[in-house]
């Protein structure tokens with residue numbers, strides 16, 4: 001049963017994977033969830049059942065962000081609720097090329113989504129979160145934010161960059177009623193690898209072959225847990241890996257087939 005919402009939460013990248021799974025968990029925790037992503041029909045599939053709102057959002061496009069925020073604020077006003085939580089989840093990886101053959105377009109997109117997207121969503125929402133009296137930014141980082149692996153430089157550089165933004169926000173917001181949390185997962189089986197390998201599902205499945213990855217639900221639970229601690233408790237960071245993964249480059253695999 002979904003409780004009557006008391007607060008608004010914005011979740012970016014709510015059309016798939018971790019973001020989509022987070023919608024239901026935050027609704028169950030008492031939030032009216034506004035989900036944003038480029039594929040709005042897919043957001044509606046997860047927001048409609050829990051009474052949330054699906055809005056188009058491209059975190060790399062300032063005009064799209066402006067429209068998304070105007071619509072979110074209008075919704076907040078209509079419902080007489082404040083925006084308390086921003087989950088910067090939109091992002092991901094493109095390619096697995098070594099630096100010697102790195103593609104500019106992939107690196108630029110990864111930087112624009114994971115790093116600039118986090119900043120471009122957080123910057124305009126900070127006044128709303130402060131005014132709410134109990135605000136919270138949860139950034140979905142990665143173990144790639146503090147580890148590296150061959151072929152991963154474009155993504156790990158972006159996640160290291162996003163992590164720096166998160167940690168800086170934690171310092172800058174000290175004294176304000178806004179918490180800052182990073183959730184840093186290891187391997188989670190979502191559309192992440194299909195996107196990374198540009199639709200090559202066989203290659204994507206190979207990432208999880210012979211091991212048991214995390215599920216999007218596992219991370220959504222962490223997000224909802226961090227968001228539902230008492231206001232004076234700041235969960236600074238949660239690192240979550242599958243039992244089968246000890247490091248980005250060290251995964252235990254059983255024989256397949």
Ligand code: NDP
Nearest residue numbers: 013015016017018038039058059090091142188190191192
């Ligand atoms: P998915 O590919 O399943 O989901 C990615 C989400 O991001 C989609 O909803 C997509 O929506 C959205 N997105 C991508 N680009 C944009 C954009 N420009 N504007 C708005 N939304 C965008 O992957 P995950 O759920 O796994 O990824 C979610 C986050 O978790 C990412 O930040 C990723 O880096 C991080 N992460 C993932 C791990 C994993 O192993 N899966 C591990 C560690 C961290 P749409 O295409 O509709 O716009």
Ligand code: 8X3
Nearest residue numbers: 142143144186187248
């Ligand atoms: C996703 C985890 O190890 O594929 O952020 O980079 S990894």
